[in-house]
Amino acid sequence: xxxxxxxRGNLAKLKDSPLALTGERVCLRLLRAEDLAxxxxxxxxxxxxxxxxxxxxxxWEQHLAWWQEYQDRYNDFVFIIEDKQTNKPVGQVSLYNIxxxxxxxxxxxxxxxxxxxxxxxxxxxxxxxLLSWAFDYAGLKQIYLKVFNNNIPAISLYKRCGxxxxxxxxxxxxxxxxxxxxxxxxxxxx
Numbered sequence: 001x002x003x004x005x006x007x008r009g010n011l012a013k014l015k016d017s018p019l020a021l022t023g024e025r026v027c028l029r030l031l032r033a034e035d036l037a038x039x040x041x042x043x044x045x046x047x048x049x050x051x052x053x054x055x056x057x058x059x060w061e062q063h064l065a066w067w068q069e070y071q072d073r074y075n076d077f078v079f080i081i082e083d084k085q086t087n088k089p090v091g092q093v094s095l096y097n098i099x100x101x102x103x104x105x106x107x108x109x110x111x112x113x114x115x116x117x118x119x120x121x122x123x124x125x126x127x128x129x130l131l132s133w134a135f136d137y138a139g140l141k142q143i144y145l146k147v148f149n150n151n152i153p154a155i156s157l158y159k160r161c162g163x164x165x166x167x168x169x170x171x172x173x174x175x176x177x178x179x180x181x182x183x184x185x186x187x188x189x190x
Contacts, residue, residue, distance in 0.1 A: 011074045011075065011098065011100070012074035014030075014077070015030065015071065015074075015077070017030075018030075021079070021129045021130070021132075021133050022084070022129075023084075023125045023126075023128070023129045024084075024125065025083065025084055025085070025121065025122065025125055026081050026082060026083060026084060026090075026122055026125045026126050026129065027081075027082045027084055028079035028080070028081060028082075028093070028126055028129055028130060029079060029080050029082065030077065030078070030079060030080070031070075031078040031079065031080055031092065032080075033067070035080055035089065036063060036064070036067055038089060038113070039063075039078075039080075039092055039111075040058060040060065040063045041113075042091070042092070042111045042113040043058060043063075043111065044057050044058060045113075048111055048113075051147075051148060051151050051154065053146065053172075073096075074098075075096065075097060075098035075099070075100075075105075076094070076095075076096040076097070076098070077094060077095050077096065077098075078092055078093075078094045078096075078109060079092060079093050079094065079095075079126070079130065080092055081093060081112070081122055081123075081126045083117070083122065089113070090112060090113060090114070090117040090122050091110070091111045091112040091113050091117065091122060091123065091126065092109060092110070092111050092113075093107075093108075093109065093110045093111075093123075093126045093127065093130055094107070094108055094109035094110075095107055095130055095133075095134055095143075096108070096109075098138075098140070102141075102142075103139065103140050103141040103142065104140060104141060104142040104143065104144065105134060105140055105143055105144075106143070106144055106145060106146075107127070107130065107131070107134075107143050107144070107145045108145055108146070110123060110126075110127070110154070123157055124157055124160065124161065127157065127158075127161050128161060131143060131161065131162075131177065135179045140179065141178065141179045142176060142177065142178050142179065143163075143176070143177045144166070144174060144175065144176045144177075145158065145163065145174070145175050146172050146173070146174055146175075147172065147173050147175065148171055148172060148173075149168065149171055149172065149173050150171070155173065155175075158175050161177070162177050163175040163176065163177045164176060164177070
């Protein structure tokens, strides 16, 4: 796919495609209905949800309602992070609020689901893959994120991936990354 393919119609069609991004150790594939119970359990875990701006527990009904809305949003992509060695899901990451006119999007919803899969490089490789896709294939020019200023592991990860703090607001840091500092990482389909 060339960097010029991105328009509202093509972006909407991607959700129905087998879009998958593969790196050395992880594969990113689009969220499917059968992932919902797993992602809800991850999201509701107290050690994960405390880092979300909306940190309340989400019910199954709320999660299903979100899923229905998500499917209709052309500018919101949630990817499941799979460990290539085991072919098992280990987390999720998202690119959303994609603005085609400004050629920018928000990065977030990063979760590594279980303690044993944290600090193994999955989050970094998934982030690098998603950024590579956003810049090199989707044609975006800027990615931004919001993170709590006391979430030191996440801030460290984002800085290692090239993000810079562009604004502080209360307990949130706004970080930005512009195109030009990425190299293509996508190898093949999962």
